[in-house]
Amino acid sequence: MINRVYWTEEGQIKHQDFDDVVASLKFTHTLRKNPLVRLIATAINEDSIVGGFGVDGVENGKLPSGEPYGWKKRRP
Numbered sequence: 001m002i003n004r005v006y007w008t009e010e011g012q013i014k015h016q017d018f019d020d021v022v023a024s025l026k027f028t029h030t031l032r033k034n035p036l037v038r039l040i041a042t043a044i045n046e047d048s049i050v051g052g053f054g055v056d057g058v059e060n061g062k063l064p065s066g067e068p069y070g071w072k073k074r075r076p
Contacts, residue, residue, distance in 0.1 A: 002045045007031050008038045 003024040006015045018024035024042060031037045058069045 004043045004045075005031070006039075006041045006043070009034070009036050 003018045003021050004015055005018065005024050005028055006013065008014070016027065018027065021044070028040050028042065031040050057064060061069055063069050
């Protein structure tokens, strides 16, 4: 699996490839601290991933699979 991180810095589009998703996430965290970086995007070349990450939609309190959606934000 190849994970590519894209970002813009001073008007230039740059990218770096990673074999490890965790390493790419650490790298994007570092990029976010750089005030010259304006946009960060990640692309993963993995055939087994189909569709978007997370929930695609909740209708009438149910996920697309029909299961109930019960997540609630808990405040301390």
